[in-house]
Amino acid sequence: MPAQDNAEPTLTREDVLKVAMLARLALSDAELSSLTDELSQIVGLVSQLSELNTDDVEPLAHPLDSQNVFREDNPAPSLKTADALRCAPRHDGECFLVPAVLGESGSA
Amino acid sequence: MTAESKHPFTTVIGLEVHVQLQTQTKLFCGCVTTFGSPPNTQVCPTCLGLPGSLPVMNRRAFDLSLRAALALNCKIASFTKWDRKNYFYPDLPKGYQISQFDLPFSYEGYLEVVDPKGAFEPRTVRIIRVHLEEDAGKSMHDETAGTADSRIDLNRTGTPLCEIVTEPDLRSPEEARAWLNELKLLLVYLGVSDCNMQEGSLRVDANVNLHIPQPDGRLAKTPIVEIKNMNSFRSVERALVYETERQWGEWQDTGAEIGSMPKQTRGWDDSAGVTRGQRHKEESSDYRYFPDPDLVPVTVSEEQVAAVRSTMGEPPALLRKTLAERWDIPAYDADVLVNQGPELVEYFEDLAKKVGEGKVASNWMQQDVLRMLNERGGHIADFPVQPTAVADIIGRVKKGDFDTGRGKEIFAAVLETGKPVDEVVAGMGIAAVDEDDLQKLCEELIAENPKIVADVKGGKEQAAGGLIGQAKRKNPNVNPGKVRALALELIRALP
Numbered sequence: 248m249p250a251q252d253n254a255e256p257t258l259t260r261e262d263v264l265k266v267a268m269l270a271r272l273a274l275s276d277a278e279l280s281s282l283t284d285e286l287s288q289i290v291g292l293v294s295q296l297s298e299l300n301t302d303d304v305e306p307l308a309h310p311l312d313s314q315n316v317f318r319e320d321n322p323a324p325s326l327k328t329a330d331a332l333r334c335a336p337r338h339d340g341e342c343f344l345v346p347a348v349l350g351e352s353g354s355a
Numbered sequence: 356m357t358a359e360s361k362h363p364f365t366t367v368i369g370l371e372v373h374v375q376l377q378t379q380t381k382l383f384c385g386c387v388t389t390f391g392s393p394p395n396t397q398v399c400p401t402c403l404g405l406p407g408s409l410p411v412m413n414r415r416a417f418d419l420s421l422r423a424a425l426a427l428n429c430k431i432a433s434f435t436k437w438d439r440k441n442y443f444y445p446d447l448p449k450g451y452q453i454s455q456f457d458l459p460f461s462y463e464g465y466l467e468v469v470d471p472k473g474a475f476e477p478r479t480v481r482i483i484r485v486h487l488e489e490d491a492g493k494s495m496h497d498e499t500a501g502t503a504d505s506r507i508d509l510n511r512t513g514t515p516l517c518e519i520v521t522e523p524d525l526r527s528p529e530e531a532r533a534w535l536n537e538l539k540l541l542l543v544y545l546g547v548s549d550c551n552m553q554e555g556s557l558r559v560d561a562n563v564n565l566h567i568p569q570p571d572g573r574l575a576k577t578p579i580v581e582i583k584n585m586n587s588f589r590s591v592e593r594a595l596v597y598e599t600e601r602q603w604g605e606w607q608d609t610g611a612e613i614g615s616m617p618k619q620t621r622g623w624d625d626s627a628g629v630t631r632g633q634r635h636k637e638e639s640s641d642y643r644y645f646p647d648p649d650l651v652p653v654t655v656s657e658e659q660v661a662a663v664r665s666t667m668g669e670p671p672a673l674l675r676k677t678l679a680e681r682w683d684i685p686a687y688d689a690d691v692l693v694n695q696g697p698e699l700v701e702y703f704e705d706l707a708k709k710v711g712e713g714k715v716a717s718n719w720m721q722q723d724v725l726r727m728l729n730e731r732g733g734h735i736a737d738f739p740v741q742p743t744a745v746a747d748i749i750g751r752v753k754k755g756d757f758d759t760g761r762g763k764e765i766f767a768a769v770l771e772t773g774k775p776v777d778e779v780v781a782g783m784g785i786a787a788v789d790e791d792d793l794q795k796l797c798e799e800l801i802a803e804n805p806k807i808v809a810d811v812k813g814g815k816e817q818a819a820g821g822l823i824g825q826a827k828r829k830n831p832n833v834n835p836g837k838v839r840a841l842a843l844e845l846i847r848a849l850p
């Protein structure tokens with residue numbers, strides 16, 4: 248564990264609040280304080296990597312040395328609707344039920 | 356004339372198009388992609404995002420998207436990967452969409468659109484990128500049912516989509532519509548997508564703003580607006596026309612320029628004919644893209660690209676030229692036929708082959724087959740009169756059994772009754788008039804029309820036209836051309 252005073256204060260409370268909002272997490276003040284510290288340490292630890300010279304290093308897209316894994320376009324059985332819905336907190340036998348969503352989806 | 360000339364500004368339009376690829380199964384699992392099935396009958400642990408499931412890429416989806424990218428003259432990346440786009444919405448069960456962020460499989464292409472009537476100059480639209488991603492599910496909210504719940508159907512989740520993003524190279528709503536038509540035609544001809552907008556296989560968002568030259572030579576640009584919810588190409592054109600006028604009005608009121616506010620998203624309300632403001636779009640960094648650890652990268656070799664290219668078939672722009680040459684028909688005819696889609700071209704070529712004359716077949720296609728098809732609605736694949744029957748009718752017209760007008764009536768009757776041509780011809784009392792009957796009929800006419808005979812003998816051959824109406828009254832089955840020729844011959848032979 249690197250000494251905390253080595254790490255730059257890389258994250259602010261606002262940064263953490265924004266990330267929490269994007270993750271739909273409600274944080275208490277105490278949680279916000281401790282998470283800001285802990286996340287700053289993590290970012291600080293990872294940022295040590297930027298001290299390395301990577302000019303001659305290929306960017307890594309995946310830790311496995313494997314590429315081009317495909318399946319053929321052949322249908323496989325789907326779940327029965329009842330089984331698909333089984334774990335949902337609420338459903339009507341056909342669809343999942345969620346609190347009303349109005350307006351457009353966030354993306355496409 | 357385009358909008359450019361009507362207003363003191365240039366309309367600048369870019370499009371973002373999503374097309375569903377014609378695969379049997381989803382992008383990362385074996386669930387089928389059939390449209391219109393009962394809710395949640397085409398789902399499995401992978402497309403539901405259940406713990407422990409792993410995505411495996413559909414080879415055909417990748418090959419079809421390669422085909423689309425090549426048809427759009429894109430460069431193909433030798434190395435590509437997939438990323439997670441993170442956001443919360445109930446129709447996205449994993450909490451992220453598998454998409455492509457910094458290394459799309461293709462980029463920097465273009466597609467040209469030419470208006471056959473010359474309503475605008477040929478326009479080459481640059482493609483920024485084409486990438487492969489998965490679709491989300493469908494959420495339904497029935498306000499009349501008085502329930503506070505939305506219902507979620509995840510059948511569509513994980514369906515393969517190609518996203519095609521253009522540079523803002525279009526300069527009018529009309530051009531945008533025409534370009535979309537050309538894009539659709541291209542993807543349909545190459546078997547990439549059925550592009551059925553009613554079934555959501557093709558979706559369009561449009562980015563639009565105005566460039567307004569200022570007295571000091573500066574170019575003022577209005578804030579870019581993204582328009583969503585357009586469910587037909589006509590809606591796209593209407594929404595862009597509306598939005599152009601709206602932005603022009605707003606500019607005159609406020610003078611607001613690009614950069615003075617975040618990018619706005621507006622939804623098109625087709626029945627009201629207006630765009631309405633929606634919530635502001637999250638900044639792209641808020642999606643917190645990162646490489647999907649569940650999927651390994653894909654590499655594409657030159658040989659693979661060549662192989663896909665060799666099986667691509669003729670894109671519509673090329674087919675217009677080859678069809679015109681192959682059947683010796685005018686460019687305009689080829690354009691009309693090709694723009695109707697591959698099945699209609701197949702119908703035409705079958706007919707042309709049977710008739711042996713491209714132009715005659717093309718005329719019948721445009722004047723009869725297409726007209727009837729438009730009147731009835733529906734698709735050429737379901738058109739009940741086959742090329743064999745049309746060729747049969749055309750053959751009888753050429754033989755002189757009856758004239759073209761009569762032939763068209765027979766065609767309509769064959770379509771109406773579903774009976775074979777022979778039966779319709781017999782039923783309409785149309786029988787070929789034999790030579791003796793024709794001779795007798797012409798002799799009668801000559802005897803009854805001394806004035807016409809005198810006129811013709813005096814050198815006014817066109818007077819013989821007066822005999823044809825009378826001939827048709829005596830026998831509706833006579834061929835006008837034959838009556839005319841024989842009558843003239845008989846009159847000339849008179850002393």
Ligand SMILES: [Zn+2]
Nearest residue numbers: 384386399402
């Ligand atoms: Zn599935």
